[in-house]
Amino acid sequence: MxxxxxxxxxxxxxxxxxxxxxxxxxxxxxxxxxxxxxxxxxxxxxxxxxxxxxxxxxxxxxxxxxxxxxxxxxxxxxxxxxxxxxxxxxxxxxxxxxxxxxxxxxxxxxxxxxxxxxxxxxxxxxxxxxxxxxxxxxxxxxxxxxxxxxxxxxxxxxxxxxxxxxxxAVITPVSFWTAVVIDNPMIMAPFPPFTEAKLTVFARDGWSYSFKLLAGPNRLIVRRSDVYIFLVEKEGFKPVKMEIGLKRLLETTKESPLILKIPYESTEPLRLILQPGPDAGKDAMISNLQPDQNFGDHKYFEATFLSEPVLTVMRLNRSLIFFNLNQLPKSATIRKVMLRLSYEVPVPFDTTILSTTGRFIGGVLQQITEPWDEYKVTWNNQPASTELNQVLVYPFIRNINFIELDVTRLFIPVNVTDMPNHGIKFKLIPEDSFPGFRFASSDHPNLSLRPMLIIYYTLP
Structure with missing residues (x-):
């Protein structure tokens, strides 16, 4: 031994x-x-x-x-x-x-x-x-x-x-140099910049392997074959498949790598951001204590149930908002919609109320089904809304002054409905227990706090 x-x-x-x-x-x-x-x-x-x-x-x-x-x-x-x-x-x-x-x-x-x-x-x-x-x-x-x-x-x-x-005999390695570029016709000289990508190499005998390519010339070692199939993949772009011969690989150098081109046909959703100000924005607050008064220039987008310091009664406020989607291409397909709401100071609340009621307490965003006018709407003539596809707003304690809500279902209904869409109504559930939320509206003087709608879409 x-x-x-x-x-x-x-x-x-x-x-x-x-x-x-x-x-x-x-x-x-x-x-x-x-x-x-x-x-x-x-x-x-x-x-x-x-x-x-x-x-x-x-x-x-x-x-x-x-x-x-x-x-x-x-x-x-x-x-x-x-x-x-x-x-x-x-x-x-x-x-x-x-x-x-x-x-x-x-x-x-x-x-x-x-x-x-x-x-x-x-x-x-x-x-x-x-x-x-x-x-x-x-x-x-x-x-x-x-x-x-x-x-x-x-x-x-x-x-x-x-x-x-x-x-x-079956594992003879072959070394070659390759790099990936996005074939964008808008980028001219000297050459489109290199990009990261995933390359899967398939040999004739069934061997295959995936490489993570860096943005630049990459030296790779593969199993020897007279011909290969290359599959180039990059997130947001269509995959590209091509046939490459062994002779072509052996001719590559670091200074002259095999260039793999990804067509500039991005599959990533496009994005439209809407954050209108007082002139283009359409939102209003309505209040039960002033049922016939219009608050079209109210600086808050709120759903609150708070006591009136003078009248010693509770005031219930709701809000309405509408985003004009005319900037969205008519051929666009909406994939996702996010609503960003910001606030100055959060409305304080007793957190114990959330664990003792046994039911949902918070806010809700509902689809408005009737027309309304920003400077005519009041509590008494407020438009109807539907609970179908509504989005719940949970109470929160955060160290940042905004929340982002996925409101896709208000624009692409999960539950099919033929009711028209005239915007979003913001109110509390229930409306007599929780102090509520007070966000900035499109009339707020701080433009960075105004409501922002982010629409992700694709084109045919």
């Missing part, structure tokens, strides 16, 4: 397998990341592995099966990056479940296997504390670690590690 150990000339190098999870994914997929820690005593191995900086020159070949022996990942090549004083691999996704690691090889830039994790029962397995297969469980919401030990390969044949062969 001592003689065999001397042939290997090294101890063990530890590879950590971390599984990270996203609860937002309904399929419960985990993200696998192979972290490589090279011991200090392996100076030769460390210097060799750390010789190349990004992009990766070394790769892992990994195979994973489920507990029934069904392949989940087969001979997948994973680029390895330098990370501090160690190495770390690209991340890969895998569904949550129980698995076993059945193959783990480290491949150098020449396509040769330099480290291998021995398989149980093989002649080299006695040197590892935990030879393959190594079972592990991917559970959502936690970080799981699996340790696989590898040995230097040197001149030792694959069968000594429990492998028929190391498959070196």
């Amino acid at each position: 001592k003689r065999k150990f001397r042939i290997l000339q090294a101890g063990l190098i530890t590879f950590a397998l971390a599984a990270l999870f996203s609860c937002e994914n309904n399929e419960q997929k985990g993200t696998l990341e192979f972290a490589i820690a090279v011991p200090d005593e392996e100076t030769g191995a460390k210097s060799g592995l750390m010789a190349d900086s990004l992009p990766p020159a070394y790769q892992l070949m990994v195979s994973v099966e489920d507990l029934a022996g069904k392949p989940v990942i087969t001979d997948k090549l994973i680029p390895v990056y330098t990370f501090g004083t160690g190495l770390i691999s690209e991340k890969i996704e895998i569904p949550a479940g129980e698995y076993k690691l059945v193959k783990f090889l480290v491949i150098n830039p020449s396509g040769a296997v330099v480290f291998a994790s021995p398989v149980a029962g093989s002649p080299m397995a006695y040197l590892a504390r935990r030879p393959l297969p190594v079972p592990f469980r991917v559970a959502p919401g936690t970080v799981n670690q699996v340790v696989a030990e590898v040995l230097k390969v040197g001149e030792v044949p694959p069968e000594q590690f429990g492998y028929v062969n190391f498959g070196i």
Whole structure:
């Protein structure tokens, strides 16, 4: 055994397998990341592995099966990056479940296997504390670690590690340079600026890998193939698919990279911001204590139930507001609408009332279904509104002087209705318990506090 150990000339190098999870994914997929820690005593191995900086020159070949022996990942090549004083691999996704690691090889830039994790029962397995297969469980919401030990390969044949062969012939790497630009005809010389994007490369034999490209020339290493399919993706733009030959990749340099163009056809919603002032804005307050008086120039957009200091009675106020959408293109499709309301000083309230009533207490924004005039509307002639698609406004305590409400349902009804839309009515629920809200209206002297409607839309 001592003689065999001397042939290997090294101890063990530890590879950590971390599984990270996203609860937002309904399929419960985990993200696998192979972290490589090279011991200090392996100076030769460390210097060799750390010789190349990004992009990766070394790769892992990994195979994973489920507990029934069904392949989940087969001979997948994973680029390895330098990370501090160690190495770390690209991340890969895998569904949550129980698995076993059945193959783990480290491949150098020449396509040769330099480290291998021995398989149980093989002649080299006695040197590892935990030879393959190594079972592990991917559970959502936690970080799981699996340790696989590898040995230097040197001149030792694959069968000594429990492998028929190391498959070196199918993992010949190809290095090339590429960059992505947005093909915007409005940008002329010297050239459209580089941009970040995601590039997925598909080889003819079925191998594929996704790269995160930086804004500039990127040096990538892929599996050798006579032809590739490139899929370029960037958020807000349509994906681009193209066929690229091997010869074209080999001709690239850092100074002359393969330019991948994304057509300037953004799928991101456009945005229209409306924040009218006294002249263009349409809003008014109405009050039960002055049922026939108009408050078209009232500086507050409020829904309040407050005592009158002189009359010692309670005053109930409501507000109406209307935004003119004529600036919106007629062919536009509204995707989302946000209402931003700002205030000078919040109306104080007793927070215990919220936990003792057992019912909703706060404000509500309702669709107005009848016409109204800013300078004629009063409490007694106020227009009707509907509870369909209404938006609740919850009491709040914030360290900023505004709130943003999603009022999309008031412009794109969730519950279909043929009733006309003449704006928004703001009132309390119930109207005799909560002091309410007092925001700035379009007549407020501080223009930054005036109501703002943000419309996100797309065009055909």
